[in-house]
Amino acid sequence: LIRFEARGSPSRLFAYASPLIAIATTLTVCSALFVILGRDPLSGLSLFFVEPFKNVRALGELAIKATPLLLIGLGLAVSFRANIWNIGAEGQFILGAVCAGRVALWATEETNAVLIIVALLGAGTLGGMAWAAITALARDRFGTSEILVSLMLVYVAEQLLSYLVFGPWRDPAGHNFPQTRLFAESTNIPRLVTGARANLGLPIALAFAALFWLFLHRSHKGYALEVGGLSPAAARYAGFSSRSSIWLACLISGAMAGLAGALEVAGPLGQLTPHVSMGYGFAAIIVAFVGRLSPIGVIFSSLLMSIFYIGGELAQSRMGLPKSLTLVFQGLLLFALLASDTLIHGRLRWLPQRRAALVGTLASPAPDSTARGGD
Amino acid sequence: MDTLSLLLAASIDAGTAIALASLGLLLNERSGIVNLGAEGMLLVAAIAGFATVVHTHDNFAGFVAGAAAGAALAAIFGVLVIWLNTNQYATGLAASLFGTGVSAFVGVPYTQESLGEHPASAIPGLSEVPWIGPALFRHHPIVIFTALLAVGLSWWLSRARSGLVLRGVGESPETAHALGYPVRRIRLACVVAGGGLCGLAGAYTSIIYTPLWVEGMTAGKGWIALALTTFATWRPLRALAGAYLFGGVTMLQLHLQGEGVNVPSQLLAMLPYVATILVLVFISRNPALVRANMPASIGKPFYPGA
Numbered sequence: 006l007i008r009f010e011a012r013g014s015p016s017r018l019f020a021y022a023s024p025l026i027a028i029a030t031t032l033t034v035c036s037a038l039f040v041i042l043g044r045d046p047l048s049g050l051s052l053f054f055v056e057p058f059k060n061v062r063a064l065g066e067l068a069i070k071a072t073p074l075l076l077i078g079l080g081l082a083v084s085f086r087a088n089i090w091n092i093g094a095e096g097q098f099i100l101g102a103v104c105a106g107r108v109a110l111w112a113t114e115e116t117n118a119v120l121i122i123v124a125l126l127g128a129g130t131l132g133g134m135a136w137a138a139i140t141a142l143a144r145d146r147f148g149t150s151e152i153l154v155s156l157m158l159v160y161v162a163e164q165l166l167s168y169l170v171f172g173p174w175r176d177p178a179g180h181n182f183p184q185t186r187l188f189a190e191s192t193n194i195p196r197l198v199t200g201a202r203a204n205l206g207l208p209i210a211l212a213f214a215a216l217f218w219l220f221l222h223r224s225h226k227g228y229a230l231e232v233g234g235l236s237p238a239a240a241r242y243a244g245f246s247s248r249s250s251i252w253l254a255c256l257i258s259g260a261m262a263g264l265a266g267a268l269e270v271a272g273p274l275g276q277l278t279p280h281v282s283m284g285y286g287f288a289a290i291i292v293a294f295v296g297r298l299s300p301i302g303v304i305f306s307s308l309l310m311s312i313f314y315i316g317g318e319l320a321q322s323r324m325g326l327p328k329s330l331t332l333v334f335q336g337l338l339l340f341a342l343l344a345s346d347t348l349i350h351g352r353l354r355w356l357p358q359r360r361a362a363l364v365g366t367l368a369s370p371a372p373d374s375t376a377r378g379g380d
Numbered sequence: 381m382d383t384l385s386l387l388l389a390a391s392i393d394a395g396t397a398i399a400l401a402s403l404g405l406l407l408n409e410r411s412g413i414v415n416l417g418a419e420g421m422l423l424v425a426a427i428a429g430f431a432t433v434v435h436t437h438d439n440f441a442g443f444v445a446g447a448a449a450g451a452a453l454a455a456i457f458g459v460l461v462i463w464l465n466t467n468q469y470a471t472g473l474a475a476s477l478f479g480t481g482v483s484a485f486v487g488v489p490y491t492q493e494s495l496g497e498h499p500a501s502a503i504p505g506l507s508e509v510p511w512i513g514p515a516l517f518r519h520h521p522i523v524i525f526t527a528l529l530a531v532g533l534s535w536w537l538s539r540a541r542s543g544l545v546l547r548g549v550g551e552s553p554e555t556a557h558a559l560g561y562p563v564r565r566i567r568l569a570c571v572v573a574g575g576g577l578c579g580l581a582g583a584y585t586s587i588i589y590t591p592l593w594v595e596g597m598t599a600g601k602g603w604i605a606l607a608l609t610t611f612a613t614w615r616p617l618r619a620l621a622g623a624y625l626f627g628g629v630t631m632l633q634l635h636l637q638g639e640g641v642n643v644p645s646q647l648l649a650m651l652p653y654v655a656t657i658l659v660l661v662f663i664s665r666n667p668a669l670v671r672a673n674m675p676a677s678i679g680k681p682f683y684p685g686a
Contacts, residue, residue, distance in 0.1 A: 009463075009464075090469055092473060143657070143660070143661050147661045147664050147665050148664045148665075148667055149657075149660045149661050149664040150607075150610065150660065150664070152416065152469065153603060153606060153607045153610075153656070153657075153660055154657055154660065154661075156600075156603050157600070157603065157604075157607070157653045157654075157656050157657050158653075158657070160599070160600050160650070160653040161650045161653050161654060164646040164647070164649050164650045164653075165646070165650070167646045168644050168646035168647055171644075171646065172644055172646075287477060290473060290477075291474075291477065294470060327484065327485050327488040329481050329484035329485040329488075329595075330481075330485055331481070332477065332478075332480060332481025332482075332484060332485070333478070333481040333482055333485050334481075335477060335481065336420075336474060336475075336477040336478025336479070336480075336481045336482070337478060339470070339473070339474035339477060339478070340456070340460070340471075340474045340475075340478060343460060343464075343466040343467070343470055343471050343474060344460055344464060344466065346466065347464040347465070347466060
């Protein structure tokens with residue numbers, strides 16, 4: 006008989022081991038999935054864990070997908086720590102892309118590159134912030150659930166983008182494709198090395214990771230935000246404003262998603278299309294959780310999620326499997342992580358049948374009174 | 381026939397998926413569990429139902445498969461949330477993301493398939509009444525079932541002993557536990573039943589309403605249904621009325637597009653989502669009203685014996 010019981014104090018070991026257990030579980034299930042689909046699991050997994058590291062070009066692709074995930078994941082980590090459930094980063098990403106795209110369309114080949122890039126990144130950041138501000142306003146002013154409002158705004162943002170690229174912003178010379186014209190060369194985010202698409206976005210994202218670490222662990226405001234998330238009553242007692250937490254969490258996560266959107270359109274895309282995001286805003290939710298809501302952890306988890314994206318694309322082109330394999334793996338990973346996280350606050354214990362019965366009688370009338378986990 | 385009467389009938393058809401899902405989620409939330417996985421359950425059920433009908437040509441089997449798929453995903457969610465006490469929001473999101481992924485993955489071969497149209501079955505006698513008949517009594521059986529379910533659920537939650545126990549579990553799981561009710565099992569039963577209803581909603585969308593399979597075809601219906609439970613202040617009949625209202629907004633939007641109104645279709649397509657936000661803001665402006673009806677233990681983990 007296996008019993009699940011509480012630990013006296015949270016396990017530090019499992020706090021770090023849990024993401025690894027979750028990854029291992031996901032990979033096991035994935036291998037089984039490859040077998041069921043009649044594919045060789047080893048070559049299947051090598052698409053995910055060998056191919057993306059093969060050469061500079063492949064590493065560049067890895068960086069290009071990890072960058073938006075890292076930026077959005079950082080913002081969401083702050084938001085979730087404050088217990089503000091902004092799950093509409095996808096919409097904020099789209100708004101960032103739209104605003105940056107508007108600025109980029111004004112540029113010509115003669116425009117100063119530094120100026121226009123700073124301007125479009127700023128516009129994207131503000132766009133994402135503004136979109137998230139709607140959620141913050143509804144939550145702060147009317148007490149409306151930020152979960153539902155931020156998510157509804159994703160659909161609104163998708164329609165807005167679609168309207169723009171099918172309508173007023175459509176490239177007249179684009180053979181009726183729903184897309185804007187290609188942005189002027191001056192708007193392109195400078196690449197890091199030749200032969201790979203990785204661009205300046207990566208160092209920017211890494212710098213933000215450092216900045217967020219300082220904010221969360223070394224600043225008063227970051228501390229207040231976290232206390233508010235863990236215990237609203239304690240935060241009130243300490244005089245930390247819960248209203249400013251709502252705004253701060255929404256605006257920070259919105260800004261990061263908007264910046265990611267701006268980097269995406271001025272980087273790898275170079276124009277607006279109806280599909281500027283590949284679900285980065287939703288994948289970043291998983292990135293934030295797998296990275297333990299810590300800026301350092303999010304660096305690793307965004308890399309992992311980027312591997313999933315590239316592996317999924319390779320599985321499509323080389324094995325003929327649907328690209329949505331990526332989504333399946335991502336969902337599995339979050340499930341597995343949440344399940345293995347319970348080992349931080351509890352443990353499984355094997356009890357011989359006879360002793361189990363004894364423990365059962367002693368512990369009655371509430372037989373599983375020791376099963377208290379959690380905070 | 382009168383256009384308005386037809387529009388009303390179409391609104392009821394369009395609102396039925398949201399109504400079914402919303403009733404299921406309402407059942408969850410009355411027991412104290414919020415399941416953000418609704419969208420995932422709808423999608424998994426939509427493809428399970430659609431694929432079953434493609435292979436068996438049997439709509440009933442399709443509905444059973446859809447409900448089973450929704451219930452299965454809900455069961456995974458329920459075990460994690462109720463026994464392992466994982467965070468309800470995060471686990472629900474996982475179910476949504478996973479469901480979206482699985483449905484897209486499994487659904488690829490079915491994107492070309494199309495099922496036949498389903499003639500509405502008319503209720504003899506009543507459907508002959510002018511104006512009201514075509515609007516209210518000529519629908520697919522699932523539509524009628526949904527309306528009856530809302531009435532039944534409303535009665536059950538307020539009048540039946542077992543319904544009161546369920547509400548007790550949602551209001552104060554500690555008290556229900558002390559009285560000897562199996563709180564966790566009751567909650568799991570509600571979550572699975574709610575998942576089954578979300579499954580029916582998904583199957584109805586892909587088998588009857590569209591009837592096609594398109595990746596991500598539920599387009600936020602699960603999330604709107606979640607919003608509706610708050611809007612309805614956790615009362616089944618209000619949820620039904622709210623769902624028909626949303627069906628109306630959807631139909632109005634399509635109708636305007638069809639009439640060639642000079643507004644871009646994308647802006648009209650925003651309407652249901654904007655309406656959801658406005659309605660949520662409107663209802664939550666009065667916190668007393670929301671809190672008075674909100675199950676007290678909603679979203680909170682329960683540790684028996686603690």
